[in-house]
């Protein structure tokens with residue numbers, strides 16, 4: 001392996017050069033003890049959009065080898081930190097089990113999902129990934145391995161859940177799983193004419209469904225502001241599917257790939273407006289009972305490997321924030337500014353979160369979260385800086401797994417329990433062995 005590599009996040013906006021290092025779980029303590037002055041950060045599959053999994057001038061630990069244990073009688077499963085959720089689902093589904101929380105891609109590692117405390121369409125019911133971790137093994141700065149969980153060294157556990165790799169290297173975790181009868185979802189789709197309508201529908205109806213998320217047309221303005229396609233689902237039962245052959249076949253690997261980065265951004269504004277219009281119009285007014293493979297329902301983008309390349313050499317930014325439940329007005333104002341900016345975005349989703357957990361750097365909190373993908377462009381900076389201020393004023397925060405540009409000064413207001421994470425780091429990593437471009441940028 002070469003001595004240095006360029007690392008970037010999924011958005012490809014802020015590359016830096018670090019030293020890739022590899023190890024099995026047993027070799028991690030040695031690597032941690034010998035980390036140089038620029039420290040070490042563990043990396044998963046690089047699906048965070050910004051810079052949490054890179055470390056300019058320092059060590060970047062690549063994912064540990066995949067290892068998946070048997071499903072225990074209580075439905076828990078033990079997996080190595082580097083196991084992808086794709087591989088885990090492939091092992092679980094034939095046994096009639098699934099993960100209670102899956103993000104919008106299954107190409108993330110178990111450790112990456114814990115370190116960002118990822119959420120899925122089930123957050124209002126199931127909470128985030130960390131809520132389903134029974135325990136995890138963590139190599140701290142001294143090289144010692146600690147097994148921690150909600151009942152065992154809870155401060156270190158919760159600092160690690162959402163802690164962006166800054167408390168140590170996770171080497172394995174035990175996770176809870178849920179029973180499923182099939183690898184399909186029963187989906188309902190509803191076209192809603194504006195933001196009020198989609199918010200009212202989610203407020204009234206989400207509690208009764210397991211999975212819920214709305215695609216939003218961020219280019220629609222005026223009376224159509226926030227027009228949406230709301231998609232909800234449940235795990236399909238065996239009875240519903242009848243005789244369809246093997247009902248527990250796991251999702252396949254992608255068959256298509258974007259083979260190289262085109263010299264220009266292919267997500268142009270005219271094309272996106274037409275796409276959004278067509279996407280909205282083609283959605284059924286209200287359809288229920290559609291059967292979709294779980295991969296189609298949860299991970300539609302995983303069908304094309306390397307889709308982020310279509311944004312060209314400058315990459316993309318995903319801006320995701322949450323504001324508390326009662327801050328509807330802030331959400332409306334922010335969406336108005338996004339729509340007025342006319343930036344080409346075909347991927348924007350709205351979700352209603354349930355309550356957050358004890359992780360001081362965990363993102364979810366009860367309220368509304370909007371995730372907005374947009375090509376990187378200098379015009380974005382003033383827009384997003386302005387939105388950050390409004391998010392803070394509303395008592396909300398941005399999601400650090402998606403961030404590459406937040407100003408450090410806003411972090412304590414967004415994450416008021418930041419000092420709890422710092423106190424834990426002071427105890428287990430006083431010399432700050434674990435560092436990343438993000439931790440330096442945000443002065444964590």
Ligand SMILES: Cc1cc2nc3c(=O)[nH]c(=O)nc-3n(C[C@H](O)[C@H](O)[C@H](O)COP(=O)(O)OP(=O)(O)OC[C@H]3O[C@@H](n4cnc5c(N)ncnc54)[C@H](O)[C@@H]3O)c2cc1C
Pocket residue numbers: 010041042043044045046047048049052053081082102103104105107108109110111112113115116117118119120163164165166168169170171301401402436
């Ligand atoms: C298409 C797409 C859809 C997405 N949808 C969602 C979504 O719906 N919900 C959501 O919450 N997120 C979503 N994400 C973000 C993604 O789920 C998270 O960023 C996730 O953490 C990425 O995991 P990874 O394995 O790629 O980790 P990386 O991005 O490589 O790293 C993420 C963090 O994990 C830390 N880490 C990695 N391995 C270890 C380890 N062994 N020990 C300690 N720390 C470690 C890194 O240091 C870093 O801080 C999406 C991303 C994409 C590209």
